[in-house]
Amino acid sequence: MAFAPLDPILHNQLRLAVVSLLVGVERADFNYLLEHTGATRGNLSTQLTRLKEAGYISVKKSFKDNYPNTSCALTAKGLKAFETYVGAIKGYLDT
Amino acid sequence: MAFAPLDPILHNQLRLAVVSLLVGVERADFNYLLEHTGATRGNLSTQLTRLKEAGYISVKKSFKDNYPNTSCALTAKGLKAFETYVGAIKGYLDT
């Protein structure tokens, strides 16, 4: 049994946590992701940009109660990549 | 449900593959690991050093048929770390 390659976009703790959260909730804003991942704002901002550049999430910026609001949702591509990643890494975990 | 931290030693494709192999076979030499992971020799050498420094594997160097032979085995610490990692990452995969 060979080891399947692990998508480097998803093989990162924070990005994987974000995508995992988005699979469950379908839409989440910046503060929700902050609280549920425990990340710093800087790191979260950076990793959201990476996920967006990869086409794994869509980002909608608006204003909510006068404050900027960044809302994220998983794309079909992101979901597929996550499912592929889950299948791949299980090949490493089941010994 | 919070996301457990992922041991950075194990959260790497090649190191995880090596440890995963060692869980199964208990002892493996350099070429065996090379073939079963598809890694380059340089990368494998580096990651074996990292795993050894972390105390996750023991490395025994000897000569076999006149050639140097590097044989690796998982330590108790390495097995425990692997099991912890498996438990932790499953929290990211089960959505």
Add this chain to the structure above:
DNA sequence: GTTATTTGGTTTATAAAATAAACAAGTCTA
């Protein structure tokens, strides 16, 4: 028998990545 070539690795160099720290732009409050 001395010049390749192969084996079994290690070391070095470099590009990419992860993350914290600093910054920014606007809002609220006293």
Add this chain to the structure above:
DNA sequence: TAGACTTGTTTATTTTATAAACCAAATAAC
């Protein structure tokens, strides 16, 4: 209107991952 808070982004720095280069010894070829 000064200061503190919100919601992020950008910059800077330390790690990491990896390939490329190197090396020593063994074997093969000539």
